[in-house]
Amino acid sequence: MKKIIIVSLLFMCFLAINSAFANSDIEYFPQNQPPSIIELAFLRELGLPILETMSSYGDNQLFEFGRIEKIERNIENDYYDVSLRVISFEGAHNPPHKLINITFRIPPGLPSENYKVISNKAIISYKAKHITPEEVEKLSKFTN
Template structure:
Protein backbone atom coordinates (compact mmCIF):
# COMPACT_ATOMS: atom_id res chain seq x y z
CA UNK A 1 0.00 0.00 0.00
CA UNK A 2 2.82 2.35 0.88
CA UNK A 3 4.42 1.72 -2.54
CA UNK A 4 1.20 2.66 -4.31
CA UNK A 5 0.97 5.94 -2.41
CA UNK A 6 4.61 6.80 -3.13
CA UNK A 7 4.23 5.97 -6.83
CA UNK A 8 1.01 7.99 -7.00
CA UNK A 9 2.72 10.98 -5.40
CA UNK A 10 5.65 10.73 -7.82
CA UNK A 11 3.31 10.58 -10.82
CA UNK A 12 1.32 13.57 -9.57
CA UNK A 13 4.55 15.48 -9.05
CA UNK A 14 5.65 14.73 -12.62
CA UNK A 15 2.32 15.98 -13.94
CA UNK A 16 2.64 19.22 -12.00
CA UNK A 17 6.19 19.80 -13.26
CA UNK A 18 5.17 19.12 -16.87
CA UNK A 19 2.22 21.50 -16.69
CA UNK A 20 4.58 24.36 -15.77
CA UNK A 21 6.40 23.87 -19.06
CA UNK A 22 3.17 23.83 -21.09
CA UNK A 23 2.55 27.54 -20.65
CA UNK A 24 3.85 28.43 -24.10
CA UNK A 25 3.35 27.19 -27.63
CA UNK A 26 5.76 27.83 -30.50
CA UNK A 27 4.89 27.64 -34.16
CA UNK A 28 7.66 27.85 -36.75
CA UNK A 29 6.90 28.97 -40.29
CA UNK A 30 8.73 27.05 -43.04
CA UNK A 31 11.12 29.32 -44.93
CA UNK A 32 11.69 26.92 -47.82
CA UNK A 33 8.22 27.31 -49.33
CA UNK A 34 5.97 30.23 -50.25
CA UNK A 35 4.20 31.99 -47.36
CA UNK A 36 0.66 30.97 -46.47
CA UNK A 37 -2.28 33.34 -46.88
CA UNK A 38 -2.42 33.74 -43.08
CA UNK A 39 1.27 34.72 -42.97
CA UNK A 40 0.78 37.23 -45.80
CA UNK A 41 -2.25 38.77 -44.10
CA UNK A 42 -0.40 39.08 -40.79
CA UNK A 43 2.63 40.66 -42.49
CA UNK A 44 0.36 43.18 -44.20
CA UNK A 45 -1.13 44.11 -40.82
CA UNK A 46 2.37 44.51 -39.36
CA UNK A 47 3.60 46.65 -42.28
CA UNK A 48 3.24 50.04 -40.58
CA UNK A 49 4.70 48.88 -37.23
CA UNK A 50 7.66 47.38 -39.14
CA UNK A 51 8.35 50.69 -40.90
CA UNK A 52 7.97 52.66 -37.67
CA UNK A 53 10.30 50.26 -35.84
CA UNK A 54 12.93 50.46 -38.57
CA UNK A 55 12.77 54.25 -38.44
CA UNK A 56 12.97 54.28 -34.62
CA UNK A 57 16.17 52.20 -34.82
CA UNK A 58 17.74 54.47 -37.46
CA UNK A 59 17.01 52.40 -40.57
CA UNK A 60 15.06 54.91 -42.67
CA UNK A 61 14.47 52.55 -45.57
CA UNK A 62 11.58 50.70 -47.18
CA UNK A 63 11.29 46.93 -47.02
CA UNK A 64 10.05 43.91 -48.94
CA UNK A 65 10.28 40.12 -48.83
CA UNK A 66 8.83 39.88 -45.33
CA UNK A 67 8.63 36.48 -43.66
CA UNK A 68 7.39 35.44 -40.24
CA UNK A 69 9.85 32.99 -38.75
CA UNK A 70 8.04 31.97 -35.57
CA UNK A 71 5.26 32.90 -33.20
CA UNK A 72 5.50 32.01 -29.54
CA UNK A 73 2.35 32.13 -27.44
CA UNK A 74 2.68 32.65 -23.70
CA UNK A 75 -0.52 31.29 -22.18
CA UNK A 76 0.19 32.33 -18.63
CA UNK A 77 0.76 36.04 -19.41
CA UNK A 78 -1.45 36.12 -22.53
CA UNK A 79 0.91 37.54 -25.15
CA UNK A 80 2.51 36.51 -28.44
CA UNK A 81 6.14 37.02 -29.51
CA UNK A 82 6.23 37.33 -33.29
CA UNK A 83 9.67 36.99 -34.89
CA UNK A 84 10.00 38.11 -38.50
CA UNK A 85 12.52 39.22 -41.07
CA UNK A 86 12.39 41.72 -43.89
CA UNK A 87 14.86 43.00 -46.46
CA UNK A 88 15.34 46.76 -46.39
CA UNK A 89 16.40 48.75 -49.44
CA UNK A 90 16.90 52.32 -50.60
CA UNK A 91 15.62 54.06 -53.70
CA UNK A 92 14.21 51.94 -56.48
CA UNK A 93 14.82 48.61 -54.71
CA UNK A 94 18.52 49.41 -54.71
CA UNK A 95 21.49 48.94 -52.41
CA UNK A 96 22.39 49.10 -49.61
CA UNK A 97 20.35 46.08 -48.62
CA UNK A 98 19.84 45.11 -44.98
CA UNK A 99 18.39 42.02 -43.39
CA UNK A 100 16.21 43.23 -40.51
CA UNK A 101 15.09 40.80 -37.79
CA UNK A 102 12.38 42.06 -35.43
CA UNK A 103 10.52 40.40 -32.58
CA UNK A 104 7.28 42.07 -31.51
CA UNK A 105 5.40 41.28 -28.30
CA UNK A 106 1.65 41.56 -28.88
CA UNK A 107 0.13 43.02 -26.75
CA UNK A 108 3.04 44.70 -24.96
CA UNK A 109 1.46 44.25 -21.50
CA UNK A 110 3.87 44.56 -18.58
CA UNK A 111 6.88 44.58 -20.93
CA UNK A 112 5.86 48.09 -22.09
CA UNK A 113 8.04 49.63 -19.38
CA UNK A 114 11.02 47.49 -20.34
CA UNK A 115 10.97 47.73 -24.16
CA UNK A 116 10.28 50.33 -26.83
CA UNK A 117 6.55 50.29 -27.73
CA UNK A 118 5.57 51.08 -31.31
CA UNK A 119 1.98 50.88 -32.59
CA UNK A 120 0.91 49.06 -29.41
CA UNK A 121 3.58 46.37 -29.92
CA UNK A 122 6.67 45.99 -27.74
CA UNK A 123 9.86 45.61 -29.77
CA UNK A 124 11.75 43.02 -27.74
CA UNK A 125 14.48 42.35 -30.34
CA UNK A 126 15.85 44.27 -33.32
CA UNK A 127 18.86 43.35 -35.42
CA UNK A 128 20.02 44.75 -38.75
CA UNK A 129 22.92 43.64 -40.92
CA UNK A 130 24.05 44.58 -44.40
CA UNK A 131 23.65 41.89 -47.03
CA UNK A 132 24.77 41.47 -50.63
CA UNK A 133 22.49 41.30 -53.70
CA UNK A 134 23.27 37.57 -53.87
CA UNK A 135 22.00 37.12 -50.31
CA UNK A 136 18.87 39.08 -51.21
CA UNK A 137 18.29 36.70 -54.11
CA UNK A 138 18.69 33.67 -51.83
CA UNK A 139 16.52 35.05 -49.00
CA UNK A 140 13.73 36.17 -51.33
CA UNK A 141 13.51 32.90 -53.25
CA UNK A 142 10.24 31.75 -51.66
CA UNK A 143 8.59 35.13 -51.05
CA UNK A 144 7.09 35.77 -54.48
Protein backbone atom coordinates in the same frame (compact mmCIF):
# COMPACT_ATOMS: atom_id res chain seq x y z
CA MET B 1 6.31 -5.09 -6.21
CA LYS B 2 2.74 -3.92 -6.85
CA LYS B 3 3.38 -0.80 -4.76
CA ILE B 4 6.40 0.11 -6.88
CA ILE B 5 4.41 -0.29 -10.10
CA ILE B 6 1.49 1.76 -8.75
CA VAL B 7 3.79 4.51 -7.46
CA SER B 8 5.64 4.55 -10.80
CA LEU B 9 2.38 4.85 -12.75
CA LEU B 10 1.16 7.67 -10.49
CA PHE B 11 4.47 9.47 -10.91
CA MET B 12 4.30 9.14 -14.70
CA CYS B 13 0.71 10.41 -14.71
CA PHE B 14 1.76 13.41 -12.62
CA LEU B 15 4.52 14.25 -15.11
CA ALA B 16 2.13 13.92 -18.05
CA ILE B 17 -0.45 16.20 -16.43
CA ASN B 18 2.16 18.73 -15.31
CA SER B 19 3.64 19.04 -18.82
CA ALA B 20 0.20 19.96 -20.18
CA PHE B 21 0.34 23.22 -18.22
CA ALA B 22 3.46 24.62 -19.89
CA ASN B 23 4.00 28.37 -19.73
CA SER B 24 4.56 28.85 -23.45
CA ASP B 25 4.03 27.36 -26.87
CA ILE B 26 6.33 28.04 -29.81
CA GLU B 27 5.43 27.68 -33.46
CA TYR B 28 8.17 27.89 -36.07
CA PHE B 29 7.27 28.83 -39.64
CA PRO B 30 9.04 26.82 -42.36
CA GLN B 31 11.36 29.05 -44.35
CA ASN B 32 11.93 26.57 -47.18
CA GLN B 33 8.44 26.88 -48.67
CA PRO B 34 6.15 29.75 -49.67
CA PRO B 35 4.39 31.58 -46.83
CA SER B 36 0.87 30.52 -45.89
CA ILE B 37 -2.09 32.83 -46.40
CA ILE B 38 -2.30 33.45 -42.63
CA GLU B 39 1.38 34.44 -42.56
CA LEU B 40 0.89 36.83 -45.49
CA ALA B 41 -2.16 38.40 -43.83
CA PHE B 42 -0.33 38.83 -40.53
CA LEU B 43 2.67 40.41 -42.28
CA ARG B 44 0.38 42.85 -44.07
CA GLU B 45 -1.14 43.85 -40.72
CA LEU B 46 2.35 44.37 -39.29
CA GLY B 47 3.51 46.47 -42.26
CA LEU B 48 3.10 49.89 -40.66
CA PRO B 49 4.59 48.86 -37.28
CA ILE B 50 7.56 47.37 -39.17
CA LEU B 51 8.15 50.65 -41.06
CA GLU B 52 7.74 52.71 -37.88
CA THR B 53 10.15 50.44 -36.02
CA MET B 54 12.75 50.62 -38.78
CA SER B 55 12.45 54.42 -38.81
CA SER B 56 12.80 54.65 -35.03
CA TYR B 57 16.10 52.73 -35.27
CA GLY B 58 17.40 54.99 -38.06
CA ASP B 59 16.69 52.66 -40.98
CA ASN B 60 14.64 55.01 -43.15
CA GLN B 61 14.11 52.53 -45.95
CA LEU B 62 11.28 50.49 -47.40
CA PHE B 63 11.16 46.71 -47.10
CA GLU B 64 10.13 43.58 -48.95
CA PHE B 65 10.44 39.79 -48.65
CA GLY B 66 8.92 39.64 -45.16
CA ARG B 67 8.76 36.30 -43.34
CA ILE B 68 7.55 35.37 -39.90
CA GLU B 69 10.11 33.04 -38.36
CA LYS B 70 8.38 32.06 -35.12
CA ILE B 71 5.61 32.98 -32.73
CA GLU B 72 5.94 32.26 -29.05
CA ARG B 73 2.79 32.31 -26.93
CA ASN B 74 3.19 33.04 -23.23
CA ILE B 75 0.08 31.49 -21.72
CA GLU B 76 0.66 32.67 -18.17
CA ASN B 77 1.05 36.37 -19.06
CA ASP B 78 -1.18 36.29 -22.17
CA TYR B 79 1.08 37.72 -24.87
CA TYR B 80 2.72 36.63 -28.12
CA ASP B 81 6.31 37.30 -29.20
CA VAL B 82 6.36 37.45 -33.00
CA SER B 83 9.80 37.16 -34.60
CA LEU B 84 10.08 38.18 -38.24
CA ARG B 85 12.55 39.29 -40.85
CA VAL B 86 12.40 41.72 -43.74
CA ILE B 87 14.89 42.93 -46.32
CA SER B 88 15.15 46.69 -46.64
CA PHE B 89 16.12 48.61 -49.76
CA GLU B 90 16.61 52.14 -51.05
CA GLY B 91 15.12 53.64 -54.17
CA ALA B 92 13.71 51.28 -56.78
CA HIS B 93 14.57 48.13 -54.81
CA ASN B 94 18.24 49.08 -55.03
CA PRO B 95 21.08 48.38 -52.63
CA PRO B 96 22.12 48.84 -49.97
CA HIS B 97 20.06 45.96 -48.65
CA LYS B 98 19.76 45.15 -44.96
CA LEU B 99 18.44 42.06 -43.26
CA ILE B 100 16.28 43.29 -40.40
CA ASN B 101 15.09 40.97 -37.64
CA ILE B 102 12.38 42.28 -35.30
CA THR B 103 10.56 40.66 -32.41
CA PHE B 104 7.28 42.29 -31.41
CA ARG B 105 5.37 41.54 -28.21
CA ILE B 106 1.60 41.63 -28.80
CA PRO B 107 -0.02 43.06 -26.72
CA PRO B 108 2.86 45.05 -25.26
CA GLY B 109 1.86 44.43 -21.64
CA LEU B 110 2.64 46.82 -18.83
CA PRO B 111 4.67 49.92 -19.69
CA SER B 112 8.37 49.28 -19.38
CA GLU B 113 11.54 51.31 -19.74
CA ASN B 114 13.13 48.22 -21.31
CA TYR B 115 11.11 48.27 -24.55
CA LYS B 116 9.96 50.78 -27.12
CA VAL B 117 6.24 50.59 -27.85
CA ILE B 118 5.15 51.39 -31.40
CA SER B 119 1.60 50.93 -32.75
CA ASN B 120 0.61 49.10 -29.55
CA LYS B 121 3.41 46.54 -30.00
CA ALA B 122 6.50 46.29 -27.80
CA ILE B 123 9.78 45.91 -29.66
CA ILE B 124 11.61 43.14 -27.84
CA SER B 125 14.57 43.02 -30.22
CA TYR B 126 15.80 44.76 -33.35
CA LYS B 127 18.84 43.71 -35.39
CA ALA B 128 19.95 45.04 -38.77
CA LYS B 129 22.91 44.03 -40.90
CA HIS B 130 24.00 44.74 -44.46
CA ILE B 131 23.66 41.80 -46.83
CA THR B 132 24.95 41.02 -50.32
CA PRO B 133 22.80 40.59 -53.44
CA GLU B 134 23.47 36.84 -53.20
CA GLU B 135 22.06 36.79 -49.66
CA VAL B 136 19.02 38.74 -50.85
CA GLU B 137 18.48 36.13 -53.56
CA LYS B 138 18.76 33.26 -51.08
CA LEU B 139 16.49 34.83 -48.44
CA SER B 140 13.84 35.86 -50.97
CA LYS B 141 13.64 32.47 -52.69
CA PHE B 142 10.34 31.41 -51.11
CA THR B 143 8.72 34.81 -50.60
CA ASN B 144 7.31 35.50 -54.06
